[in-house]
Amino acid sequence: MNPCLTGLTCFACAAPHDPRVLQTVCTRCGMPLRVDYDLRPFKPSGPPTLWRYAPVLPIEPEQAVTLHEGFTPLLQAGERLFIKDEARNPTGSFKARGMSLAVSMAKALGARALVAPSAGNAAGALAAYGAAAGLPVTVALPDDTPRAFIEECRHYGAEVHLVPGSIADAGKWLKANGPRDAFDVSTLKEPYRVEGKKTMAYEIFEQLDRSLPDAIIYPTGGGTGLVGMWKAFGEMERLGWIGPERPRLVSVQAEGCAPVVKGFAARAEKTEPWPSPRTEAYGLRVPSPIGGFICLTSLRETHGTALAVAEAEIAPAAQELARRTGIDVCPEGGAAWAATKQLYASGWLKPADRVVLFNTGTGLKYR
Ligand SMILES: Cc1ncc(COP(=O)(O)O)c(C=O)c1O
Numbered sequence: 430m431n432p433c434l435t436g437l438t439c440f441a442c443a444a445p446h447d448p449r450v451l452q453t454v455c456t457r458c459g460m461p462l463r464v465d466y467d468l469r470p471f472k473p474s475g476p477p478t479l480w481r482y483a484p485v486l487p488i489e490p491e492q493a494v495t496l497h498e499g500f501t502p503l504l505q506a507g508e509r510l511f512i513k514d515e516a517r518n519p520t521g522s523f524k525a526r527g528m529s530l531a532v533s534m535a536k537a538l539g540a541r542a543l544v545a546p547s548a549g550n551a552a553g554a555l556a557a558y559g560a561a562a563g564l565p566v567t568v569a570l571p572d573d574t575p576r577a578f579i580e581e582c583r584h585y586g587a588e589v590h591l592v593p594g595s596i597a598d599a600g601k602w603l604k605a606n607g608p609r610d611a612f613d614v615s616t617l618k619e620p621y622r623v624e625g626k627k628t629m630a631y632e633i634f635e636q637l638d639r640s641l642p643d644a645i646i647y648p649t650g651g652g653t654g655l656v657g658m659w660k661a662f663g664e665m666e667r668l669g670w671i672g673p674e675r676p677r678l679v680s681v682q683a684e685g686c687a688p689v690v691k692g693f694a695a696r697a698e699k700t701e702p703w704p705s706p707r708t709e710a711y712g713l714r715v716p717s718p719i720g721g722f723i724c725l726t727s728l729r730e731t732h733g734t735a736l737a738v739a740e741a742e743i744a745p746a747a748q749e750l751a752r753r754t755g756i757d758v759c760p761e762g763g764a765a766w767a768a769t770k771q772l773y774a775s776g777w778l779k780p781a782d783r784v785v786l787f788n789t790g791t792g793l794k795y796r
């Protein structure tokens with residue numbers, strides 16, 4: 430483990446937890462745990478992967494379960510518009526980042542098997558990293574998940590269960606029926622996937638010549654990426670890399686499942702479960718994110734916003750952006766593009782703003 434890792438602290442109640450053993454959520458209140466470091470000055474170095482930020486990661490690269498994830502290109506799509514193309518990761522999505530860290534830590538701390546419910550991409554990533562770690566994987570997916578996601582998991586040797594409903598139902602199914610001895614790497618139900626996702630912010634900073642954009646447009650499901658980047662900005666400030674200024678974070682959801690958008694509009698402290706979640710941007714179909722309250726804090730603190738796009742706009746927006754850029758845009762990336770256009774039209778984004786939009790995964794698996 431990284432000797433600078435000082436502890437785990439509950440995001441909600443601040444209860445401390447021991448990082449030398451496998452932890453899930455806070456033993457006092459059931460909320461997610463944050464990873465804390467004694468931050469030392471460093472210069473990113475090493476391979477073009479997320480492991481170039483090893484001083485702010487929980488485990489040394491030598492111990493890591495890695496498939497060369499991260500350091501995805503930041504492509505210019507307009508004079509001041511950039512697309513962070515996460516489709517270039519192993520298994521074709523940004524889920525590779527989180528799973529590399531979660532599986533590395535779980536293995537190092539003695540896990541013998543891994544499970545997770547997933548909207549699709551997380552399952553594929555877990556299946557691949559489990560294979561790389563030599564650990565058996567069981568995943569549960571909604572039964573309407575496109576075939577490519579399911580076949581991908583089986584290709585890597587994972588056991589796949591299809592469950593009616595959303596990722597929330599898949600999670601409940603696993604709790605009741607999943608293997609007893611397996612470690613659960615569900616979004617924000619263990620501390621380390623966020624550590625993988627936060628490297629997206631470190632990369633943007635490095636790729637924009639040690640500066641941050643004015644706004645970051647992020648399609649939000651469980652919210653690991655939002656939480657991770659917000660955490661990374663705090664670390665960068667403590668490292669002396671930036672001041673108190675922050676990129677405005679924008680959470681994009683689909684109208685058929687928008688708990689973060691609803692909570693933000695209501696100025697609520699936490700999100701409420703979304704009844705009958707529906708969207709074909711499957712990664713956004715997360716009706717009750719456990720980290721919803723942290724997403725809301727990240728949006729408020731950065732003076733960001735949250736908006737839902739109409740289902741009918743998502744696929745055409747993905748196609749439009751793909752045709753305009755040559756990037757393999759997934760529906761979630763399409764939602765982010767539809768939202769970006771709305772924000773320019775409303776004046777919330779100004780032509781002078783430097784904007785980073787996330788294409789969180791490949792579009793190929795949805796067909
Ligand atoms: C392609 C894609 N985009 C976005 C998301 C949402 O990610 P997060 O949990 O970081 O909000 C997912 C999650 O499944 C996804 O697969």
Ligand SMILES: [Zn+2]
Pocket residue numbers: 439440441442443444455456457458459460
């Ligand atoms: Zn707590």
